[in-house]
Amino acid sequence: MRKLPPVGVALQMGELLAALRAGPTAEADLINALQERVPSPHVFLFGSGRAALTALLSAMRRRSERRRVIVPAYTCWSVPAAVVRAGLRVLPVEMAPGLIDYDLERLARLDWSDVLAVISPNLFGLPGDLTRLQGLAEAHEAQLIDDAAQALGASLRGAAVGGFGPAGICSFGRGKNITALGGGAAFVRDDDLAVDVAAVADSFRGEPPPESWAVAGKGAAMTTALSPFFFGLAESLPGVHVGRTVYEPNFPTPAIGNARAALAARVLNRLDQLNQRRGQMAESLDRVLLEGHALALPKPRSGAVPAWLRRPVLVPEPERRDELLAAWQAAGIGASAMYPAAVHRIPGLEGDLDLRGAPFPGAERLAASLIALPLVEGLQREDIDLIDRVARNVLGKRRTDRWV
Ligand SMILES: Cc1ncc(COP(=O)(O)O)c(C=O)c1O
Missing domain, CATH: 3.90.1150.10 (Aspartate Aminotransferase, domain 1)
Incomplete structure (x- = not known):
């Protein structure tokens, strides 16, 4: 039976070939391309958006005694997972009626003691009230993290989402605005914070990133599976869990690698x-x-x-x-x-x-x-x-x- 997938970007042949032929400058090229979209003097690449978020939070944790992170009380479970992975506590704040965003009045009345950061997840590609969030964060000496994992390419009053406050992230996961079958980036606009993010990113190295042939092969398989004629079949295969939400703070943190970076840079053009x-x-x-x-x-x-x-x-x-x-x-x-x-x-x-x-x-x-x-x-x-x-x-x- 014909079945539509819930989300996903079908990859083109040229994009798969870019992954296959990725050269040693792929990561640097992706960083440059991202900087053109989300103005940030420092961009760091990771194996996932969660890893990027954890790296930002861990770097902020090194520079402060504060240990709480504000997240919307309804959000993607990867957000609290990244907070816990960074050794911090999750402080949920209520949603505004009819919106998929913070109730800003409650946020303004909240006791911000011990709050290190506030995350705007901009779910479904809908920008949060980033200017007001940044104002609240500054007033309480906390840091705004502008999470564009679902909102790359969105803007608010002409400014790119991911670019508000001192730091932001994006994701190249399977269900995101563009995909490289995994990967993410941290945008940093504070030179001192960038020093700590670099140190944390170094500590993440370990597992090797996927090889070019594996990325291109998986990309081809995913593209086939996204066709409405194959999706029903692909979804029913053992080991394929489409859209399942799990809470897992112990996620792996491999590097993005040149193959995924080359793929992300190519798809970013679209x-x-x-x-x-x-x-x-x-x-x-x-x-x-x-x-x-x-x-x-x-x-x-x-x-x-x-x-x-x-x-x-x-x-x-x-x-x-x-x-x-x-x-x-x-x-x-x-x-x-x-x-x-x-x-x-x-x-x-x-x-x-x-x-x-x-x-x-x-x-x-x-x-x-x-x-x-x-x-x-x-x-x-x-x-x-x-x-x-x-x-x-x-x-x-x-x-x-x-x-x-
Ligand atoms: C709002 C938000 N932040 C962060 C992430 C983490 O991204 P990734 O899946 O690349 O780890 C996701 C996606 O799961 C997300 O939706």
């Missing part, structure tokens, strides 16, 4: 085109979904150019969410419930939490209400009509304009 295409698909989806469904569609904040990665929709009643998700999946639409729980309920994180911001009903509601729709190359007009028809069947024709 970033704007890929983001534009996903943006058009999000617009087409919004047109049908806004027409009389009991769904809420979080909007980008004013002044933001998003880098839509998937289109999150919110179903006000959680039982309806599960029903709609199952119906979309049964129809072959790669819809996903994303992160299974709010941060304070992540199994295994209990001992590393600071719950001074509790309770988090908004984050729990988001975890129970969100469905992310795919914005992948195979998404066609007929799929959008199918998404609409299935939603009509499950939700009826009631209309919800507000998320309350």
Whole structure:
């Protein structure tokens, strides 16, 4: 059966060949290309976005006595995993109603004692209120980390996401704006911090990075699997876990290596085109979904150019969410419930939490209400009509304009 993947970038032959033929300057070339997009005097490459985030946090930890890191109470589980890996405590803060972002009023009222850093994860490619976050961080002598793992190419009032505050990251993982089958970068705009990030990055070396042939081969296999005609089959193979969320702070930290760096640099040339295409698909989806469904569609904040990665929709009643998700999946639409729980309920994180911001009903509601729709190359007009028809069947024709 034809089945759309939830997310993913199909790689082109020239890109796979670039990985295969990667030369010794590939890492330096990728650093230069990234610096043109996210102005930062220092860029460090890593084997994953998590490793980049951990390196930044570990470097900040070396330079301060503070040990808490603020994260949104609903976010990608890799974010708290990186915090714990850096030997720090996770301090979740409640979400704003109808947004996938901090409740800034609560953040402003929070007790910031012992807070080292605040992370803006810019989920789904939607920029957070980065200017205000930077102001709050500065007022409390904490550091903003602008995490563009899902938002590379997005901007806020003309400035690139990843480029706010003293440091940021991006990711070249499989489900990201561009992919190199793994990898990430840390953007550093503070010379002293950069010295410590370099030292931490050195301590990460160990496991060798993947060879060129392995990167090109995996890229070819992934590209085949992303085709709607093969995705169902690929997903059912043993050992393939598509979209599974696990909390794992003990992740490996190999170097990115020249093959993945060469691949990332090549695909980076297509970033704007890929983001534009996903943006058009999000617009087409919004047109049908806004027409009389009991769904809420979080909007980008004013002044933001998003880098839509998937289109999150919110179903006000959680039982309806599960029903709609199952119906979309049964129809072959790669819809996903994303992160299974709010941060304070992540199994295994209990001992590393600071719950001074509790309770988090908004984050729990988001975890129970969100469905992310795919914005992948195979998404066609007929799929959008199918998404609409299935939603009509499950939700009826009631209309919800507000998320309350
Ligand atoms: C917001 C956010 N930050 C960090 C990461 C970590 O990136 P990676 O998967 O490359 O480790 C991810 C992805 O998992 C993410 O979504």
